Amino acid sequence: MRRRPTLAAITLLTCVFALTPGSPADAAEDHRMAVWSMDETAGSAWMLDTSGRGHHGQIGPEVGTGLSTGYEMGYTFERLEPDTPPARPGHVVRVADHSDLDPADREFAVTIRLRTNRKFGNIIQKGQATVRGGSWKVQLPNGRATCTYRGSRGTIELIAPYRINDGAWHVVRCVRLRQGVYLTIDGYQAKSREGWVGTIDNDWPVSIGGKLDCDQVEVGCDYYAGDLDWITVEAA
Template structure:
């Protein structure tokens, strides 16, 4: 009989079996469980981030986000460094995707994948909800240059920390997974951390925020603005009964 830990690893491997091309370029179809795929290939001056999954989860691009940076085969987004916890706030530093229930992990097996490059050591890369919102939240951030995945549900919070820094100026693919039996983290195709346990459902009414927090004042609540480049982001959600 498989242990809880082996089930975490097995489900992580199944979710990780997606079609990524060498060099970090994305395939046209990531998986049949794709909820949203943001290739971040929009031209300078664009105000709309396109979800190419066909599910319609487009986002609003803030005016401070630099578009069209070199990022392998296609372009990417750049988020300039802002001093932490220093007013004023910079809402134009963010990309915001309106709330949809489909963007919540709910009780499904769920994965968020990001290709990033940074030399900085702080910032929230992507999140839906914040630490105290009703319904839970998920977040991928990079404190001290080490990726952290957080899934907060009705049964508790599960966090994973990468065992090493990746703020080395090179491109890295980071994947955070939450399944019924636990959570796992992949960096550049290798599993680097996992933890057994169940968060419970995660379902809030907040937008997805890319590049930092939405509800913050840089005084009592820091905005945790990300500083670095992003090439693509995608979300997958798998109803558990389908395994």
């Protein structure tokens, strides 16, 4: 069941960012920290940032590029058995650390267009659960989009009340404002919680498709399985 956004939530979200961009071009230009359109052809080694800020990413050799999404191109990530060694760093796209990609004390949003029929995996994150400086993450446990911000004042994690691992395209948006954290799916509010988690500022790269520091024994890599069309990062 999909829930319509409340008036209060719409007001909070639209005061800084558009509620849910229908494409990367819909993000407010002044707020774009990174726009990864994922339009690279098959065999590409670099993911281009079209925001103009230069946050290009290194594409692991196991990431499938040049996927047709119907009217554009995207990436595909094969399924890997959870918690089964060895780690597969080639399954991940890595973007170097930069202050643009840390929320710090700013309002912040990450938006993803994805498609999967799997029920597991970390889609994008900067930092991991215990790293100094906090972390942020969007993942898909049990097929439910989950949005996490961990900062100097605490953690807010939102889990959508319904699954989206139905093989259709969905737009997932994870927004951190001073008033709280908001998770929207396809333009509808799925979950929200009031509160300010504080500063998030770590020195880790952004990883897309799984964790960077993992061994599949003591620390699972939580590799994503499915397709990605684009990702945007915004801050204000």
